[in-house]
Amino acid sequence: MGRNVLPVLFTALLLLSGCGRKTNEKENYKTVKVVKAARYGEKNTEVFPGKVKSSLEIRLSFRQSGPIERLLVDDGQFVRKGEILAEMDPRDYKLQLEAVKADYEQVKAEVGRLKNLHKKKSLSDNDYDKAVSGLEQMTAKYDAAKNALSDTKLRAPFDGYIQKKLHKEGEIVSAGMPVFTIVSMENPEVEINIPSNVYIRKKEFASFSCRFNIYPGMEFPLKLESVNKKANLNQLYTMRLRIKEGKGTFASSPGMITMVSINFNNTGKNYVSVPYSAVFEKGGDSFVWVYDSEIKKVHARKVEILKINNTESVVISAGLKEGEEVVSSGVHFISDGEEVRLLPQTSSTNIGGLL
Numbered sequence: 001m002g003r004n005v006l007p008v009l010f011t012a013l014l015l016l017s018g019c020g021r022k023t024n025e026k027e028n029y030k031t032v033k034v035v036k037a038a039r040y041g042e043k044n045t046e047v048f049p050g051k052v053k054s055s056l057e058i059r060l061s062f063r064q065s066g067p068i069e070r071l072l073v074d075d076g077q078f079v080r081k082g083e084i085l086a087e088m089d090p091r092d093y094k095l096q097l098e099a100v101k102a103d104y105e106q107v108k109a110e111v112g113r114l115k116n117l118h119k120k121k122s123l124s125d126n127d128y129d130k131a132v133s134g135l136e137q138m139t140a141k142y143d144a145a146k147n148a149l150s151d152t153k154l155r156a157p158f159d160g161y162i163q164k165k166l167h168k169e170g171e172i173v174s175a176g177m178p179v180f181t182i183v184s185m186e187n188p189e190v191e192i193n194i195p196s197n198v199y200i201r202k203k204e205f206a207s208f209s210c211r212f213n214i215y216p217g218m219e220f221p222l223k224l225e226s227v228n229k230k231a232n233l234n235q236l237y238t239m240r241l242r243i244k245e246g247k248g249t250f251a252s253s254p255g256m257i258t259m260v261s262i263n264f265n266n267t268g269k270n271y272v273s274v275p276y277s278a279v280f281e282k283g284g285d286s287f288v289w290v291y292d293s294e295i296k297k298v299h300a301r302k303v304e305i306l307k308i309n310n311t312e313s314v315v316i317s318a319g320l321k322e323g324e325e326v327v328s329s330g331v332h333f334i335s336d337g338e339e340v341r342l343l344p345q346t347s348s349t350n351i352g353g354l355l
Helices: 002-027 090-121 125-150
Strands: 029-033 034-036 036-039 045-053 057-061 065-071 082-087 153-155 160-165 178-183 189-194 203-213 220-227 237-243 257-264 273-274 281-283 285-292 298-309 313-318 326-329 340-342
Touching: 045 237, 045 298, 090 125, 189 257, 203 237
Parallel strands: 029 340
Antiparallel strands: 034 326, 036 273, 045 189, 045 257, 057 178, 065 082, 082 153, 160 178, 189 237, 203 220, 203 257, 220 237, 273 313, 281 285, 285 298, 285 326, 298 313
16 A cells, blocks of 8 residues: 555656746746837827917007006907007197197198298298298197097007906006007917927928817818927927818817827838837947747847937837837847747736736
């Protein structure tokens, strides 16, 4: 009985030790994640958040100084071009106009009498010219006084909305001190900020469009207006784009948030893109690990980097073809010719790989 038990135990130990060796051998293979090199340029689009801006926003002020007598509009009110928005107390300017008008009428009448004398050769040309010059000066003063009185009324320079009222009735304001902020609603613009790697490709810009959450499924074409030549403090370049007209029923308001798509021209070259994490440096050159699915091994391959996108991807101009698989993580822990295992794909019904 005892002699029969020993061979059985010995055989079981051999089987267990064999299983252990297979498990250890399996565990020696590194598990990696691979991705396929995607063609760059076929669908080359960058998306940035933007904000709707008024195409024209100015601060309105009186050209004269004095107390505000009446404010005729409120915040958010729509006004037409030429509409009176506020009035300044005109008393001083009326008195000034009356005084200048009296002097003007007197000089005008005197020049009329001198003109008759000049025709009769009873007045020299020099004296007559001096009289005419005096009338011209007085006419200019009279026109200035009329303009000053007219400027006690503040008018809208264009159709738009009163953004903000900056003073109250009875307050004394100086000439040029803002009283209202007015914005135009014609041809609204969208403002975005782009990084330097997109700015240097501005010659490749093909078209622009934007989307709004309040208009689901709709895309609105844009026209480029300007790109700042100098970066701001965040090293971003400001772009202004105008919303094209004639795209169905569309209404936007300054301050609305939108997503702007910049579409680039197809370069026509065989560039590919891979994740930034797939590239590693060695001896001053750039490499990727190319995975061979037949032998399940990886090999280092030298590549040429064209540029790094803000989407954390790298554009490769040489050394890699579209569709080739490269290791996208853990590139610093692999050796050339090493056999690896692929990380299993997570099922859409097994989120987090819990099952």
